[in-house]
Amino acid sequence: MSDLLRRHVAAFNDRDVEALLAGFTDDAGWITGTTVARGRAGLRELFESAVTRLLPTLTIDTVVADGDVVAAELTERLTHEGEDRTFAIAAFYRLRDGRIASAKIYREGSAEL
Template sequence: MSTSEELIHRHVASFNAADPEALLVDFTPDATWVTGQYTVPEGQLREFFTTAMEGLTPHLRLHRIIDGGDTVAAEMTETWTHEGNERTAALIAVFDVVDGKIARAKIYREGSADA
């Protein structure tokens, strides 16, 4: 398994453990996160992930990783709860990796990026 693949596996495990601190270890200080049309403002990744994990209780299931070295794509299924209803969507996450950390993530979710 490549270093980039290990990074993505660690990212998914931290996300599923609802552990924003462990999750943020693998991001560059100036990392960008884009979901749909929404870009998380710089410096607000901790708040973004903490709020999502508390309110939506999301869970990712990793299907495969396409390792392009500095660019890695991951095909996943996300399940979350919104207003008491469980929802599921297929997604592709594209990660830009710099020095072994996530510098940018762009999430393409089937349907809408909105909960």
């Protein structure tokens, strides 16, 4: 799993939406705060918006895996309304066939900016 998560974070940090989407199953779901994205089209819209609007970068701090379930502590740095911000994130992933089938992301404070 550590390789899958590292590739996911590298694609996210590189703002490479195609590489990012390649790490997900076709029917993957993603939940952050009140935002829910499902399937490749929903994930594409979510990630294209995030990587161009917020300019985020992620750092992996801790990863715990048990079979197809992975929990990760991440640090997110982004720009919102011209202000640089840093957040602690807890991310919970379910994997299927070597790809991310679902993710639920919790940002310290509020997931809504």
